[in-house]
Amino acid sequence: MFVPGSSLWPNIKIWGKDSNGNYRTTDDIFSTTIHELGHASHIELMNAGLIQFGQVSVQIRESWANAIEWYITKIEYNELGFPNYDNPYMNYFMGDHMQWWKKAKLRSDYNLLTDTQKKIINNYTPLFIDLVDDYNQSVNIGSTNYPDDAIHAYTMPRIENLLKHVYGLSSLQSKLKANKPYGVTDNQIDRYLNYYFSL
């Protein structure tokens, strides 16, 4: 349907097949849709300012969309009757929770990756997921190659409120400290973000 005043073209397009030509699963399409809506809501959050949004680092944009994708898809599938959907305690190997993620340079297949792929891996991170979830992959998987997130007291609304003023890791660091929940220390925030500052 064409709505006067809106864009002539659709703002969001989702493909039913993956890059290999295989049909994607329903939950994958759902989670991708939420990911893209996450970008749309992020633009709205910046007062619908595309110029402002354009200055946000790709890592912040994609990691926030990852967090919304994880948060909403989990709620949806839990309510559909899958209480263990995307539960890292059951399966840390795969899922939108991204607890399997580690920075590109610590991967054993680093030499196979192109520079673009290294950038993609370092941009699509669990940066925001780990501020909310209670799974510390560094401890639970048992390796310091994974982010050490002792923090889990932030909520999605709290992060969304501070995100309006976040353009990169440094502004995120100061906003997280200025809006930290009870029990979270500046030292914990620094230690957590150090992993990302050294990508």
Added chain:
Amino acid sequence: MKTNIMIFSLIFILSSCIKEPPDFTGKYIIQNNSNHLIQINLYLYNEIKDSIILPINNYKEYTYSNRGGIPEPPPFSADSLMVTYDDSITIIHYKYQQQNVSRSLLLPSCWLANQEKSTVFEYKYIFTNADYQEAIDNHLNR
């Protein structure tokens, strides 16, 4: 002037697009090239999580796709596993503890990694008769 504004607007609209990269796909293959039946029991936090049976000359393949990258092998959550050959000889592989196997199935570095296509990565772990012999030697040394 009008043309300049139109060109600028078009460039601005196009540069505002967020195009997600094509999905990464990981294929994880565990292959039994030994002359022995293999059973693998997976453990996580001291509980058995899963069991994999690999008949001779057989393999098990896992696939996972994600736009932001793919996990390193192994394709399951486990901190240790027990490999049993022919229902009799056993050997333990660990993720981080010191171990008696030369190639732990739980360590990404012990898998062969290949790039099948630009976004498709294949990781392979192949059991051979040398692995069986290692389990025998380990069994005798206990």
